Amino acid sequence: MELVANEELFRAGTTIRAAHLLLRGSIKRSSAVTGQAPTIIELIESPQLLGPGELFAGTRHTSTATAISPCLLLAIDSQRLRQVVRQDSELSWRLLGDLARRQCALEDDASGHRTGLTGTQRTLDYLLELAGDPGGLAGETTVLLKAAKKTIAAHMGMTPESFSRSLRELSDNGVIVVDGRHVHIQRAALLDTATGDSTRRLSFSRKPRGERASPARSLAPGALINACGRLRMLSQRMAIAWGLLASDIAPSQARVRLRQLEGEFERILARLSAADLPPALSGHLQGVADLWPAYRATVIEAVADPADAPQLLAMSEDILAATDRLTGQAEQAARTPAGRTVNIAGRNRMLSQRIGKFFLFAHWSGGDAAIRPHIEACAQEFEDNLEQLRQSGRKQPELAAQLQEVASQWQKFHHALAPNLSRPGRAAHVRTVMAEGDRLLRHVDTTVKLYERLVK
Template identity: 50%
Template sequence: MELSSHASLYRSGEPVRDAWLLCSGSVVRFQPLEDGGRRAIEVVQGPQLLNLGETFSATHYRSSCESSSRCILVAIDMRVLRPMISAEPALSASIIEALARRLSATETDSRGHHRSTTGAQRILDYLLEQAGEPGRLAGESTVTLNATKKVIASQVGLTPEAFSRSLRQLIDQGVLVVDKRNFHIQHAALLDTGLGDAGHRLSFARKTRRTATDMRNGLPPGALINLCGRLRFLSQQLAIASARLVWEIAPADARIRLRQFDGEFERTLARLRKLPLEAALEEPLAAVLSTWPAYRQALLSTAATAQDRLKLFRLSEAVLNVADHLTSVAAQCAGTPDARYVNVAGRNRMLSQRIGKLFLFRELVDTQEEIDDQISASIVEFDANLDELRQGSRRLPELIAQLDEVAQQWERFSAALAPDPSRMNRNRHARLLLAEGDRLLRYVDTAVKLYERLTK
């Protein structure tokens, strides 16, 4: 049987005639409520037999089920299946094992909904369960959820508003990177780096209202350096999004990214302006504030001619330079080795995007030789920075493991810079490079977050 998205499979009150095997796609099971609403029971995405409890214990469904994406299912007649279970011990053992796993998951889930558990922890536990991978020290696991956030919020026992706040907390902690329906879990960020205990998980306290004293004290050194450094790589991501429009690489997605990065750049600047900064940072921040408007105007305009594209490229470099100076001064003001490592890791985070920008603009502006030199210099710097970070890893297991993951992804990204031209056209080459660059960005960003925590 094939179902389109949001089609009903069965409704509460209907007789149980078939056992449904989900082969591909995803479905949502929910409990209808008296007020006409509904409460999500589970989201099923992997191949499995649906609704084991009701299928084998009830004559009529108590829940309803509908597809959340295009699905392919197999319907097994219960009049055939029940005698087979009685006659085939191996089949009945498999059914019992599946029921036992479901019961165990339900018990764990009920504990996760205890009032003392924060919303961030509930969401994280749910995503880790969906990932289905054993605990890893570094790298990432990606979970693609086809259900809406409203459905997922209902399943973990949160309102949509609380779900959004808790999700933002996980993103701010560096534990999660969200890209549309893809949730990238950053394993090294799950650990409370700096305690010296690789098994100690990060705790997610309930958010408290910031006091006036908190605002006067400002940010810890690592957090301030990281905040300044975000302006560096955002300046490059904005240029990439603009270049993608010219290349016609998923232009609708590029426009969305352009708006998102523009908003994040503006919010970061606004936050820095509100902080009580040292005097040494006032002039570098003023330079960013004065350089940004022209770049922003160029980004929001159509880069129709080569001259327009060259102007945009030069402005992206200008904003990068003043943002880099601001970040370097913040690291100097902190004056500690760990603060320096936040800056060095942040440079590599920026380089992961700058190389992609240079690659795209190489064919858009008439400065190929200059850009080739800049790509080569960026590659050399990334390697040197990575070596320095590895030497200053404090022998923390999660940090060492994360830097190893960065090194492996850096090799894949470097290989994507010059693939076999006989197997890939120009546009596919660019798509591959940008995809590898996005993954490298996530890995390096996690390393930045780990170094930031050490400055506390």
């Protein structure tokens, strides 16, 4: 049987006539007390049996099941299923195991509320439960949020705003990358690298009672280098988004991304401006701030016209140079060798996007012959930097594993840059390169965060 989104499968109080196995889609089970809003008991993702507890414990449904997305289900006569379960010990054992796992999950949810786990910790636990098998030490696991954020938040006893803040905190800590409904869990960033214990998972504890958060006037050295270096990368990402608009390739997505990048760039500028920075660093920050309005006007506000590509390319290089000087000064201010590795990792984060920018702008800037030397120089620097990082990260298992993931993804990205007869047309080639570049960026960004945690 099939359900459309928001269609009810069964309602609390109705007679149980069938067991339902969800084959595709997602369903929420909820219960309601008169005069109160419904409480979401469970979010069910395919493939899974719906409500086995109430199926075998009584004759009437105690919850209401509603499709979140289009669903495909298999309906099995409940009386017949009960007869088979009595006769088939293997099936009985599997159903018992399923009931036990779901009972444990419900108890974990309940204990999370009782012991006061933070919303961020509950959100992380929920994402890891969706991910299932954690996989290797490094790399990423991608989960799809099939339900709306407000539905997921209600399931965890949170407001939608709290859920969004939790996702932001996880993102700021490098644990996840949110891309629409897709959440990319960065496995190496799950480990507590900062304490030197690479066997313990990162946790987000509640602050002691009475401790009040205050606006940070200073940034830790690693965080400062990372923030400055992030401006480098964002300047190149904005140029890429502009290039996609000018090429009329996924223009709606490019516009959304441009606004997101603009917001992040300005948030970092504001955060750095509010911090207590040494005079030399403040001077370089002012240099970036002076270039930003004109760059913003060209890349964000003006119509993306291919005729303006040479000017935009030059402006992107100017603001890149300014943000690079800022990051270099932040590294000097850190006065620690570990700060150097954060900067190098951040350079590779930027280079992954600068190469993509040059690839995209070759169409308007003298063709492949004119742009190829720039791409080759960036590629050589990326590989040299990667080798330095691999030498410095050998003693940290999660770093070594993550750098191996970076090396593997770098080869895929580098290979995608070359023309391929299986990708006829420029648009298809651009989409392939951009997709591989995005994956490389996520891997390198996680590496930067791991090195940031090591700066004392």
